[in-house]
Amino acid sequence: MKTAKKNIRHLTLDELNSYFETLGEKKFRAKQVYEWLWLKQAQQFEAMTNLSKELRVKLADNFSLPALRVDATQYSADGTVKSRFKTHDGHLVEGVLIPTDDRKTACVSSQIGCSLSCKFCATGYMDRKRNLDFDEIYDEVVLINQQSERVYEKKLSNIVFMGMGEPLLNYRNVLKAIERITSPDGLGMSPRRITVSTAGVAKQIKQLGDDGVRFKLALSLHAANDTKRNEIMPINESNNLQALIEALNYFYKKTENEITFEYILFNNFNDSLKDADELIKICRQVPADLVNIIEYNPIDMATFRKPDEKVVNTFMQYLEKNRVNARLRRSRGKDIDAACGQLANKEGIVG
Template structure:
């Protein structure tokens, strides 16, 4: 018995070749392609403008592995979190963060994570596998449908800041962005997409070589190797100097925006000395913004967020030294949808 191929791995020219080979017309390929990438068909039976016989043949020869929505939770602040189930029974999470002018989707790239950053709920999980490009695409498509239904507007922005390290699933992440931005699909501008990394220097340089058009965010969270090693094990093999070099290379090759993400941890990285160290790093990178992030508590992790006074003193120091800084307030904390909290909990709101 032959193994079925994933039909979404086929390009439009390849589908045209297939339909010609079975004696059908080329335009059937375009019809099927539209169902796959514009109409978001969940099965071959959905492709209503194809004959029953053709739909049956496609189902016999190909497989379609869509994500399904397992649980959706609604926060009091308007944030929406969905837990998705993969074809093989794994669970991942994605979030919609609405504002007056934007509807931002936060999507996952892996099932679990292997980096074990000490402040992150996902880091407590074992990495099961990478998500395939069409599974990442499905998150965006389903969240877009939810955004339209809940807020009357589709997604305006996408951030790869959910579960997993995007640059350790490089090919699938880039392929998903190619599909999301394609004119025959969602046609999202790459400038409205940001990929966040914990800092894989080699792959940051690869993004530059590949001349990607989307933006990049580095989860820095500490501005010296000594402190970053303590909270992010990846720094032991991708130290700050290597990351500075890689980010400069990325910018030289792409001219895309770079953001530094910095979660404030009480007594760990929120002193004036820490702020001074961050200014030094900031001045070595062509970054356009530092996002200072409120820490969100995670069961089993001892870190706590910095107080309002400490946060104000820290950010005032940055601003005084000409750092473009913004405080990113937590959204969706009551449903564990905030930054660092995604961990497939069973709680339903």
């Protein structure tokens, strides 16, 4: 039986050094290949033009170089760009470029599908096929950055892990991807410009604190009492609000990194002043910098609706009156199902 070739991007620089030593090649060859893999983002060995043809053939014979590829793209009327990416084993996953005047943000996925079944999210109605490897997540960022440079002539300024999947259930790959994204021999982006969003895995939030991460953390709250949160986010049954409050405080004590709450307003569900009071109560127990109040984006599988503008304004004013730093986040890319909660690999995207 033929053994599968090892993915060359899963080798460290030291391991590449050792490999080239066994070939009797000069040590600097490892550095050259490493630069092709991460700085120059080569997608095939043939592209590594400062290596001899013989060496390129040898690498191709011994290693694989699976790369994420853009399968299809959609352009929104508001400038948002949604891409469907295809993995080496044929899976599809989506990522979004969100442009504003002062920012170009990549919204990236961490899993193919999701296992959390949040009732308001299109991805939650999909099965989780597998985790994305760290190099696949890196590729998402590279490809979205290339789009940003092509369409807007600007590099990405920010990255949010708010696409498909739960990042903290793919903990090792997400952290390794961020390490590559922030490394000088990767994309060199500041970790302060990266936000990881979680539906709330208390144990892993604490682990982030123990690991001393430097990126920002966002908690998808969406309901400020356990009864309502259990109803729309089944993960709350094993990670209740008290456990999450303790985990967030632990994370902040260890890192002092920025924490944000994400709160989607649903009509006649979590949009009353009583709901606002419960949200304020949670905000006073956690050193959160900001509450993002998010406009709900309808999906075919759920019956939720967004509240009237008057209700939204009343909710926002009440938070402001109670000294909560809240910002209303308007949806981008709704016309191409690229907005918050809408990613689901729909067919009909143009190639």
